[in-house]
Amino acid sequence: MSISQDLAVLNELPNLAEVSRLLLLITQMRVSIGLGVGLGIGLTAAKPTDKVATRAVWQPTPGEQWQIVLLEAIDISAGVTPDVPIFDIDLYTNTDDGEDAERVIGQLHDLGKKVICYFSAGTYEPDRPESDQYADEDLGASLPEWPKERWVDIKNENVRNIINGRIELAAQMGCDGIDPDNMDGYSNQDGGGFNPPLTEQDSIDLVNMMARKAGSLNMALGLKNALSIIPDVVDVVQFAVNEECANYTECAEMQPFIQAGKPVFHIEYPKGAGGEDGLPEDVRRQHCEAEGTDGFSTVLKTYDLDGWVQYCDGSIYETPLDS
Secondary structure (H helix, E strand, C coil): CCHHHHHHHHHCCCCHHHHHHHHHHHHHHHHHHHHHHHHHHHHHHCCCCCHHHHCCCCCCCCCCCEEEECCCCECCCCCCCCCCCEEEEECCCCCCCCCCCHHHHHHHHHCCCEEEEEEECCEECCCCCCHHHCCHHHEEEEECCEEEEEEECCCCHHHHHHHHHHHHHHHHCCCCEEEEECCCHHHCHHHHCCCCCCCHHHHHHHHHHHHHHHHHCCCEEEEECCHHHHHHHCCCCCEEEEECCCCCCCHHHHHHHHHCCCCEEEEECCCCCCCCCCCCHHHHHHHHCCCCCCCCEEEECCCCCCCEEECCCCCEEECCECC
16 A cells, blocks of 8 residues: 555544554554565575585486596687587696686586596595695505506595595586596505505495595596496496506496496597597507497597597597696
């Protein structure tokens, strides 16, 4: 009611008692309406807006194309090359060591891409931001190809805290999934050089821990190599990343992922990769059509995982690097 309407009603009332009752009723109605509007606004503002808290865990599908670049951060200032739906990139170099989620990951999301963030779970690397958090007893044997990189005791609480911190950082940076490397210490350097040596069960336990942590942050988790533990963990991870199963005649061991509707992101490092003309058809077929690769997402790469990639159809691309 407007004020003029209120007065018109009052003029028609027979006595003051009725006037008082009507004034009280009008006041109560206006207070109730105001409270209702206020409560509605308050409830709307309280709805969650955090994407990490509300998004579902991403489940990629077998056969999706992808690109993996770990040598340096990628440069997408002029667009994204190749135009594939999934990128596997280093967690640290692409975020300025966890300081800038928009440098690469946010831009890839704006282009509709999914981002898998790589870090090493099973080894110590001296140039990572958390390297000084490892204790001497956490470190085992050096990796033959990278003498400064050492296996870590994945049973150790301190090591697991560091790994959990990396998973949390990946979530903060907006990663859709994580690619934790070096999960197979049990089969290298006599169990990572520890006494007692690392075992398959230690890696199974670590994968389960990471699956719980990543799942709580709504991120997908991949299994890197570690073929012997696939039967024990295929149900708790969302994808696999495999290196050189064709070269070692092991690809059939990865098929439980395909059968479960989960992709195998497959990398081979053929001799001659990286050239402008690419690899000849017979070499591509040797790696792309190896026994057990049905349904795989295969890329042919140089061993240093730079921007060069060739796909099984022969197409070649070069992802620019931000060096």
